[in-house]
Amino acid sequence: MPSSLNIALVTMADLTTDPAGADVHAVHVTELARALGRQGHRVTVYTRRTDGDSRARTRLGAGATIEQLTAGPARSLDEKHTLPHVRTFTEELSRRLAEPRQRPDLVHAHGWLGGLAAYAAVQDTDIPLVQSFHGLGVVECRRPGGPNAVHPARVRIERALGRGVTAVLAGCENEADELVRMGVARPRIAVVPYGVDGERFRQTGPVMPRGRRPRLAMVCGDLANGGVATAIRALVHTPDAELVVAGGPAREDLENDPTVLRLRTLAKELHVDDRTIFLGRLPRKDVPKLLRTARLALCLAPHQPSGMAPLEAMACGVPVVAVPAGASADSVLDGVTGLHVQAGRPVSLGRALRRLLAEETTLSAWSIAAADRAHSRYAWERIGAEAARAYARLLPEPEPEPVVAAEEDETETVTAGV
Structure with a gap:
C-alpha cells in the first residue's frame, strides 16, 4: 500500500453543526477523515455548505480538511429538499476533482445522495469510487411507517450505486448480506465497521446524578x-x-x-x-x-x-x-x-x-x-487503517524501483580469484 494516499470523502450530510449534536453519518465521516489524516494520508471532505457564516475550507486535524461547496441554500435540509441541489453540487465537485493538485487517488462517497453526486463526478475518469451507505432504504422500509419515510428514489439509486461503484464498504456483516441480496457482487464488498472515540467514551470521567436504583x-x-x-x-x-x-x-x-x-x-x-x-x-x-x-x-x-x-x-x-x-x-x-x-x-x-x-x-x-x-x-485508528487497506486494494500496484547492481570492488574480485 502506498505510504500516503490523496483521498476525497464526499457527503451531503451536515458536518458544520457542533459534533456534539451531529448524526451517526456525520460523526463517522468526520472521525474517519481525522483517523486517515493522522496516519499520513491527505484527506479532503467535500460537503454541501449549510452555514453561510462558516469558512469554505476548515481544518479537521493533521492532514484532513472539510471543503464546503455551494449548492442550494446555506442551511440544513432534509433528503427531499437536498435532492434538487445534487446536480449543482456535482458540478462543483467535478471542477475540484479535475484540478491537478486536487485530483484524488480515490473517492469515498457516504450516503445515497453523496454517492449520487460522486458517481456523476467521476464519470469519464479512472478514479476508483468507494461507497458507504450508512443504512439501506430496503431495510428502513421494513420499519412500521418506513415506506412513507424513505424517499421513493432511494432504494432504486442505492441498488444502482451498489452495482456501479468500484467497491462498497458495509458497516456490518448484516448490511453486507443485504447488499448481496440487492445484486452487489460479494467480492466487491468489504466490512469496515463504525468506530468509537476512546478518549470521550471511557470508563472514568464525569457522571450524571443518579439514585440508588440500578x-x-x-x-x-x-x-x-x-x-x-x-x-x-x-x-x-x-x-x-x-x-x-x-x-x-x-x-x-x-x-x-x-x-x-x-x-x-x-x-x-x-x-x-x-x-x-x-x-x-x-x-x-x-x-x-x-x-x-x-x-x-x-x-x-x-x-x-x-x-x-x-x-x-x-x-x-x-x-x-x-x-x-x-x-x-x-x-x-x-x-x-x-x-x-x-x-x-x-x-x-x-x-x-x-x-x-x-x-x-x-x-x-x-x-x-x-x-x-x-x-x-473499534478504535478509530484501527478503523482508519482498515479503510485504507480497502482503498489500496483498488489501486494499481506501484511499480518496483529498479535494482541497480553495485559494481564489484576490483581488489575483492582479484583477491577472490587467487
Missing part, C-alpha cells in the same frame, strides 16, 4: 421504532430498576412530542412511570456521563439500529443487552460483552434483566470485556 440506559434516536416500548414493558418484570431514555426531541420539546406522550402513557398504565425517565436528545459530550451511571445499556431496535450506540456503551464499560440486528450482531458478543435477546419480548427481557442485575460477578466480567473490545477492535 439504571438501565437507552440512547436511541428513533423512540417510536427503537424498542423503547418493549423496555418499558420489561420494567414490570424488573421491579428494582429504572429506565433512562436519551434521544428523540430536545428536552424542552418533550411535553409536545406525540411519541413521548404515548410512551409516558404506557409507563403510567403499567405503573412504572416513577421509574421511567426521558432526557430528550443529549449533546454527545453528555452521553458518556449518562452511560457511566448505567449497569446495563439496552439496544433493542429490531431494524437497522445505529452501530455507534452499543460501541459507546461498551467503551464506557457498560455491558449491552441487544437485539442482534445490524451492527449490534457483530459488536455485542453474546455472553461475553453483553446479551442477545429477541425483539418485542418484554417478559423474557425483563426476567433476563432481573437475573443479570443480581449477578454482580457476571456484570463485572462483561464490563471488562466490553471496554477491552470497544477500545481495541
Whole structure:
C-alpha cells in the first residue's frame, strides 16, 4: 500500500453543526477523515455548505480538511429538499476533482445522495469510487411507517450505486448480506465497521446524578421504532430498576412530542412511570456521563439500529443487552460483552434483566470485556487503517524501483580469484 494516499470523502450530510449534536453519518465521516489524516494520508471532505457564516475550507486535524461547496441554500435540509441541489453540487465537485493538485487517488462517497453526486463526478475518469451507505432504504422500509419515510428514489439509486461503484464498504456483516441480496457482487464488498472515540467514551470521567436504583440506559434516536416500548414493558418484570431514555426531541420539546406522550402513557398504565425517565436528545459530550451511571445499556431496535450506540456503551464499560440486528450482531458478543435477546419480548427481557442485575460477578466480567473490545477492535485508528487497506486494494500496484547492481570492488574480485 502506498505510504500516503490523496483521498476525497464526499457527503451531503451536515458536518458544520457542533459534533456534539451531529448524526451517526456525520460523526463517522468526520472521525474517519481525522483517523486517515493522522496516519499520513491527505484527506479532503467535500460537503454541501449549510452555514453561510462558516469558512469554505476548515481544518479537521493533521492532514484532513472539510471543503464546503455551494449548492442550494446555506442551511440544513432534509433528503427531499437536498435532492434538487445534487446536480449543482456535482458540478462543483467535478471542477475540484479535475484540478491537478486536487485530483484524488480515490473517492469515498457516504450516503445515497453523496454517492449520487460522486458517481456523476467521476464519470469519464479512472478514479476508483468507494461507497458507504450508512443504512439501506430496503431495510428502513421494513420499519412500521418506513415506506412513507424513505424517499421513493432511494432504494432504486442505492441498488444502482451498489452495482456501479468500484467497491462498497458495509458497516456490518448484516448490511453486507443485504447488499448481496440487492445484486452487489460479494467480492466487491468489504466490512469496515463504525468506530468509537476512546478518549470521550471511557470508563472514568464525569457522571450524571443518579439514585440508588440500578439504571438501565437507552440512547436511541428513533423512540417510536427503537424498542423503547418493549423496555418499558420489561420494567414490570424488573421491579428494582429504572429506565433512562436519551434521544428523540430536545428536552424542552418533550411535553409536545406525540411519541413521548404515548410512551409516558404506557409507563403510567403499567405503573412504572416513577421509574421511567426521558432526557430528550443529549449533546454527545453528555452521553458518556449518562452511560457511566448505567449497569446495563439496552439496544433493542429490531431494524437497522445505529452501530455507534452499543460501541459507546461498551467503551464506557457498560455491558449491552441487544437485539442482534445490524451492527449490534457483530459488536455485542453474546455472553461475553453483553446479551442477545429477541425483539418485542418484554417478559423474557425483563426476567433476563432481573437475573443479570443480581449477578454482580457476571456484570463485572462483561464490563471488562466490553471496554477491552470497544477500545481495541473499534478504535478509530484501527478503523482508519482498515479503510485504507480497502482503498489500496483498488489501486494499481506501484511499480518496483529498479535494482541497480553495485559494481564489484576490483581488489575483492582479484583477491577472490587467487
